[in-house]
Amino acid sequence: MHNELHTINITVSALIDLLKAPPILADFENIELRALASLQVDERRVQADGTIINQGERIRSIHLVQSGWGCVYRDLSNGERQVLDFPMRSDFVGLRTAAGRSYNTVAAITPMTVFEVPLCSLANAIQQAPKLSFILIELFARQRSLLIEHLTNVGCRSALVRTAHLLLELGDRAKACGMGDDKGFDCPITQYQLADALGLTPIHLNRMVRELREEGLLMFKNSRVDYLNRKALIALAEYDGEFMHMSVFDKTMSYSGAPLQS
Amino acid sequence: MHNELHTINITVSALIDLLKAPPILADFENIELRALASLQVDERRVQADGTIINQGERIRSIHLVQSGWGCVYRDLSNGERQVLDFPMRSDFVGLRTAAGRSYNTVAAITPMTVFEVPLCSLANAIQQAPKLSFILIELFARQRSLLIEHLTNVGCRSALVRTAHLLLELGDRAKACGMGDDKGFDCPITQYQLADALGLTPIHLNRMVRELREEGLLMFKNSRVDYLNRKALIALAEYDGEFMHMSVFDKTMSYSGAPLQS
DNA sequence: CGTCTACTTGAACGGGGTCAACGAGTGTGG
DNA sequence: CCACACTCGTTGACCCCGTTCAAGTAGACG
Numbered sequence: 374m375h376n377e378l379h380t381i382n383i384t385v386s387a388l389i390d391l392l393k394a395p396p397i398l399a400d401f402e403n404i405e406l407r408a409l410a411s412l413q414v415d416e417r418r419v420q421a422d423g424t425i426i427n428q429g430e431r432i433r434s435i436h437l438v439q440s441g442w443g444c445v446y447r448d449l450s451n452g453e454r455q456v457l458d459f460p461m462r463s464d465f466v467g468l469r470t471a472a473g474r475s476y477n478t479v480a481a482i483t484p485m486t487v488f489e490v491p492l493c494s495l496a497n498a499i500q501q502a503p504k505l506s507f508i509l510i511e512l513f514a515r516q517r518s519l520l521i522e523h524l525t526n527v528g529c530r531s532a533l534v535r536t537a538h539l540l541l542e543l544g545d546r547a548k549a550c551g552m553g554d555d556k557g558f559d560c561p562i563t564q565y566q567l568a569d570a571l572g573l574t575p576i577h578l579n580r581m582v583r584e585l586r587e588e589g590l591l592m593f594k595n596s597r598v599d600y601l602n603r604k605a606l607i608a609l610a611e612y613d614g615e616f617m618h619m620s621v622f623d624k625t626m627s628y629s630g631a632p633l634q635s
Numbered sequence: 636m637h638n639e640l641h642t643i644n645i646t647v648s649a650l651i652d653l654l655k656a657p658p659i660l661a662d663f664e665n666i667e668l669r670a671l672a673s674l675q676v677d678e679r680r681v682q683a684d685g686t687i688i689n690q691g692e693r694i695r696s697i698h699l700v701q702s703g704w705g706c707v708y709r710d711l712s713n714g715e716r717q718v719l720d721f722p723m724r725s726d727f728v729g730l731r732t733a734a735g736r737s738y739n740t741v742a743a744i745t746p747m748t749v750f751e752v753p754l755c756s757l758a759n760a761i762q763q764a765p766k767l768s769f770i771l772i773e774l775f776a777r778q779r780s781l782l783i784e785h786l787t788n789v790g791c792r793s794a795l796v797r798t799a800h801l802l803l804e805l806g807d808r809a810k811a812c813g814m815g816d817d818k819g820f821d822c823p824i825t826q827y828q829l830a831d832a833l834g835l836t837p838i839h840l841n842r843m844v845r846e847l848r849e850e851g852l853l854m855f856k857n858s859r860v861d862y863l864n865r866k867a868l869i870a871l872a873e874y875d876g877e878f879m880h881m882s883v884f885d886k887t888m889s890y891s892g893a894p895l896q897s
Numbered sequence: 898c899g900t901c902t903a904c905t906t907g908a909a910c911g912g913g914g915t916c917a918a919c920g921a922g923t924g925t926g927g
Numbered sequence: 928c929c930a931c932a933c934t935c936g937t938t939g940a941c942c943c944c945g946t947t948c949a950a951g952t953a954g955a956c957g
Contacts, residue, residue: 449792510768514775520782525709527790530711565935572790574914576916577913583937583938825902
């Protein structure tokens with residue numbers, strides 16, 4: 374695409390491709406492309422079990438995942454931890470939440486590559502092309518949807534149902550960025566990590582996985598999730614994948630029903 | 636303040652005052668004030684138990700609370716519900732999350748007044764004054780912090796601890812907008828609503844409240860929370876109010892350490 | 898005075914946790 | 928080559944936190 378801008382940096386170009394692809398589906402005009410061209414982007418590679426952001430660390434940039442699976446969690450002083458999300462391709466992590474510091478850790482489960490954009494550079498780009506802020510807002514809104522779903526999971530769904538629900542969600546997200554289909558997906562998450570995300574003990578999570586298998590609904594083995602009976606699974610979990618579609622703005626970057634003035 | 640703009644609409648002026656007050660503390664220059672002046676804002680009054688947004692409803696505007704207490708929740712088909720937050724002054728609600736529709740209901744607990752800003756008008760203002768987007772991003776980041784804290788509550792804190800934690804959080808938020816102090820705050824939330832937020836039954840929540848009272852930590856009676864021993868309560872809950880301070884940007888609306896070009 | 902809704906308490910039940918092993922796969926060093 | 932360590936997964940038995948069911952109190956409002 375963007376052949377209209379031959380001078381563009383190769384890393385920025387990869388970032389633009391990522392933003393244009395599903396599930397973000399950004400649709401840029403020249404003004405946004407020009408602003409992005411001046412963006413300061415680093416491609417950072419993180420090995421498995423490496424950390425991208427440490428709890429308590431000062432945050433000066435935002436990260437967008439290009440490949441690999443991550444794990445965002447919060448450590449408590451009593452040794453417990455709560456996994457907040459498992460970010461993958463197209464997910465962003467890292468905007469600081471409190472007093473300039475991150476209140477959660479972002480670790481890599483598999484090797485990851487992430488685009489790292491300094492906040493000051495991002496702010497400059499937004500001032501050049503304000504519509505770029507809409508993408509960030511979309512990403513925030515989507516992330517909020519995911520958090521709400523996870524809160525609903527641990528707050529009022531039974532262990533079995535919430536396990537099914539999360540494994541459906543992760544499959545849909547993987548599928549949305551081309552890493553799986555309705556049959557299943559490669560899932561590098563350990564049962565310990567899944568348990569921490571669902572507010573369960575690994576022992577009990579294991580029992581739930583076994584039950585889902587014995588009911589002929591789902592298979593979770595060798596870092597692979599296979600849906601044996603997706604329909605029944607969706608019914609059990611009362612799952613509705615709509616919740617994570619991005620749609621504060623429509624794809625032409627105007628508010629639906631009321632196009633923006635350019 | 637803004638006496639430099641005599642033509643300004645009185646509702647917009649009230650909105651600006653709200654944005655400048657704690658905890659948002661926005662610091663506007665003329666360009667932002669001019670963009671805000673053209674903003675289409677309605678002041679909407681909602682009576683107690685009225686709803687601002689219904690689950691499944693189409694969303695075309697964003698709401699900022701001026702006064703009163705609200706309750707954001709998600710209904711499940713099995714009759715359960717998860718309360719996501721209790722918004723109060725300075726909190727925003729209502730940016731749609733999925734397929735153009737809201738996946739949660741926003742109801743008023745007390746009578747509320749909210750500023751309603753159509754998304755298209757907001758988008759126009761941001762295009763005139765891009766820094767306005769930073770405020771929205773701040774609000775999103777803060778809301779994410781709150782959701783993360785609520786998820787951590789139900790995911791890995793005991794019933795007693797999470798009750799203490801939420802009542803400390805709500806007190807701090809009330810205090811931040813001038814509706815309480817370190818002694819306590821007026822809390823119109825029923826024990827049923829609190830229970831739904833904490834993933835507990837009202838019966839068990841009641842026992843936890845009783846235990847907190849018997850331990851001499853906290854009193855919750857007649858829509859009023861009084862901290863009897865705030866220090867011990869904070870220690871019990873391992874509470875750290877920092878998590879909800881807004882600080883993606885500093886108060887001069889530039890990224891800390893790297894001022895924006897104007 | 899009756900009927901709400903919010904709150905309160907007791908007693909019994911059960912979902913999920915805890916504790917304790919064991920199995921399987923993988924990598925490391927002798 | 929095997930022993931060893933280590934992490935992830937698996938299973939069983941027991942127990943406890945929080946639920947469920949049932950009932951009753953207190954205040955608000957007609």
